[in-house]
Amino acid sequence: MTHTENDLRELLSERAAAGDGSPRLDDIVRRGRRIRLRRRAVSTVLAGAAVVSVVAVTAPFAAGAPQVKQVPADSARLESGPKLPKTFRVLLGAVDFTMPLIHSERFTTVGSGKTIKFTPTSYYTGNKVVCSDPRMWVLIREKLKGGKAGGSLRRCSGDGGGHHDERSAPDGWLDGPQSMKVWVFPADAPIYESGPRAKDCAPQAKKCHGKYTFRTLFRSTGVEQLEAEIGERPGSWAIGVYDSPAEPLPKPTYAPPTPEPTDTPTLELTDTPPTPEPTRAMEPESTRTVTAVPEPPRAQDPAPEPPRAEPQPPRAQDPVSEPPRAKPGPKPTRAEPVPAPTRG
Amino acid sequence: MDGGFAEYVAQRHQRLCRMAYLLSRDWGQAEDLVQTALARAWLAWRRIEGDPDRYVYKIIVNTHASWWRRRWRGEVPTDVLPDGADARDVAAEVGDQAALWAAIGALSPRQRAVIVLHYFEGLTLIQVADTVGCSLGTAKTQLRRALTHLRVDPDIQTLKLEGARR
Numbered sequence A: 001m002t003h004t005e006n007d008l009r010e011l012l013s014e015r016a017a018a019g020d021g022s023p024r025l026d027d028i029v030r031r032g033r034r035i036r037l038r039r040r041a042v043s044t045v046l047a048g049a050a051v052v053s054v055v056a057v058t059a060p061f062a063a064g065a066p067q068v069k070q071v072p073a074d075s076a077r078l079e080s081g082p083k084l085p086k087t088f089r090v091l092l093g094a095v096d097f098t099m100p101l102i103h104s105e106r107f108t109t110v111g112s113g114k115t116i117k118f119t120p121t122s123y124y125t126g127n128k129v130v131c132s133d134p135r136m137w138v139l140i141r142e143k144l145k146g147g148k149a150g151g152s153l154r155r156c157s158g159d160g161g162g163h164h165d166e167r168s169a170p171d172g173w174l175d176g177p178q179s180m181k182v183w184v185f186p187a188d189a190p191i192y193e194s195g196p197r198a199k200d201c202a203p204q205a206k207k208c209h210g211k212y213t214f215r216t217l218f219r220s221t222g223v224e225q226l227e228a229e230i231g232e233r234p235g236s237w238a239i240g241v242y243d244s245p246a247e248p249l250p251k252p253t254y255a256p257p258t259p260e261p262t263d264t265p266t267l268e269l270t271d272t273p274p275t276p277e278p279t280r281a282m283e284p285e286s287t288r289t290v291t292a293v294p295e296p297p298r299a300q301d302p303a304p305e306p307p308r309a310e311p312q313p314p315r316a317q318d319p320v321s322e323p324p325r326a327k328p329g330p331k332p333t334r335a336e337p338v339p340a341p342t343r344g
Numbered sequence B: 001m002d003g004g005f006a007e008y009v010a011q012r013h014q015r016l017c018r019m020a021y022l023l024s025r026d027w028g029q030a031e032d033l034v035q036t037a038l039a040r041a042w043l044a045w046r047r048i049e050g051d052p053d054r055y056v057y058k059i060i061v062n063t064h065a066s067w068w069r070r071r072w073r074g075e076v077p078t079d080v081l082p083d084g085a086d087a088r089d090v091a092a093e094v095g096d097q098a099a100l101w102a103a104i105g106a107l108s109p110r111q112r113a114v115i116v117l118h119y120f121e122g123l124t125l126i127q128v129a130d131t132v133g134c135s136l137g138t139a140k141t142q143l144r145r146a147l148t149h150l151r152v153d154p155d156i157q158t159l160k161l162e163g164a165r166r
Helices: A005-017 A027-064 A064-072 A195-208 A216-217 A220-230 B002-024 B027-042 B052-070 B092-104 B111-121 B126-130 B136-150 B156-165
Strands: A087-092 A095-110 A115-118 A124-132 A136-141 A151-157 A178-185 A233-242
Touching: A005 B002, A005 B092, A005 B111, A027 B092, A064 A115, A087 A124, A087 A220, A087 A233, A095 A115, A095 A195, A095 B156, A115 A233, A151 A216, A178 A220, A178 A233, A178 B002, A178 B052, A216 A220, B002 B027, B002 B052, B002 B111, B002 B126, B027 B052, B092 B136, B111 B136, B126 B136
Parallel strands: none
Antiparallel strands: A087 A095, A095 A233, A115 A178, A124 A233, A136 A151, A136 A178
């Protein structure tokens, strides 16, 4: 049986006509006032909860002054959240020493950039980020030698982190406070997966690989776009800055050799640590996951790294008396924080 | 009462109750819906610009959809069998109308809202879309699906009229 629109109209009118409710204005207004009171109560409760949250978050810091006095000056670790290692081990060929934590900051949200300020005490200043979820993404952007920008993008797992040396530290590194910008994004951020995990992603590349690559995120617009897309979310992470080695390090006497035009920085963007080649094993090479940003090399800029074929001049107080290349022994090592033996 | 709210209630209450009844199919719930909608409208009465009907319709439709999601819609004990034969109905017509009424009751809340607003309140599809809170295309789709479900053919009326002219 098929009906017409008129049938429908008539049926609706007919069925609706049966009712005959009389308006009760007082009831309506009374109900409206109840709704208003309820809304105000909810607003008050929410405002109170927000105040309590703020107090709870800031109280440890506000009340932390007396506690700081009780702990030794060299144990500036966090009271809660992911724990930072106390020391950072530097392994550059035969150079092996540890650096204590000199500065740390803790955050309870992810998805927005944070500027970390610190005062380096040597050229080997290192940093490490720890997160409540090891699959979170960590993006670090900082200055490199010659005014170039560098940084890294990686998951928060393992022993990721890096340190400068005299060849990567920007000019005037020891002249005063320095800063770097750090972003931590949630694990499900649409970031292109590369490195060891990319292999697991291969069969489901579309599910695994996000649209934001390291190159994209290195541009301010790219990271701002990702920030806007993700928004600030709760998530605990901390960053530690390590410096001032236990033994006074030699003053760098490194003099960069004459750059070769063809050896200007290879603008390779990687978000995983470069794998050292055996022939470069003993060179005291920075092991940061830092690469130069894709800027056209300027003629007047010295190359940040010397030609790898040439042996390094021995330092005045270098623990290794001979040029590193002459020593066949140790396997190439990279700077690794103490607790975790392998890179993530 | 401020700003003519009392006059509006006096004039429109019954119509709003009927519209709410067609959505909820229960007079008690319909009056509750209208009272809730009018109470919320009273709170915002000074801020309402233009025809308050649209604002109140929107509250009724949204509140009904919200209640429909929350409330138990299973078997409900009742003294009177719902949707039974009406004493006013006549044999065949009764069967058709009861079937149509039952089919309306089986529509989703949004489809039912589109049907009621378009065929009972006489709103255009653009106004329906605005009231229901969807795009015009979605409103058209909902209407078409609802009519298909109700077996209402919009062209039949035209055919009948053409037949009568001949």
